[in-house]
Amino acid sequence: KNEVEQSPQNLTAQEGEFITINCSYSVGISALHWLQQHPGGGIVSLFMLSSGKKKHGRLIATINIQEKHSSLHITASHPRDSAVYICAVVTGNQFYFGTGTSLTVIP
């Protein structure tokens, strides 16, 4: 049983395309994180959401608490956006992680 489901698992896009990655969860949460991991690299937190929408540069994250769903959007995608994007939800002091979406942006 996976508390967090992400889709798609793999995504290839042409440079400049608008990208959406989806995350659905089944537990009550206090916060949701979108994380980014480059090949061979550590993990960095892009966003922490508990409601609504946040924007940082070309990245936008939204969350719908009632529907238990979040999306990460990348506008005007670039090859340097190629990475694994992971959705993680916080409940109490525990994290539950999705298995990640591997994004490749082709020049």
Added chain:
Amino acid sequence: DVKVTQSSRYLVKRTGEKVFLECVQDMDHENMFWYRQDPGLGLRLIYFSYDVKMKEKGDIPEGYSVSREKKERFSLILESASTNQTSMYLCASLGGTAYEQYFGPGTRLTVT
């Protein structure tokens, strides 16, 4: 601006060796976590600690133990390393009112 550090980026050990992985955070966070990350399986929780000297088993604690003698340091111990423990190990800390979470850079462990 270092927040979470891990003792090694790459480590190669032999089967049966005792292995120590150390994690240090400088944010005074109460909660610290050890995960392993394997292709297709995502991040899996090994152990976590919510206070000094407190520890809780995660999803896959078998073959591992932990130690948290000081708030800033959380150690993962492989008592007798086996080849199926070859993996990327990630430490994280969580704290603050905004559920701030930070990951260390990871340790890629190979057991031969």
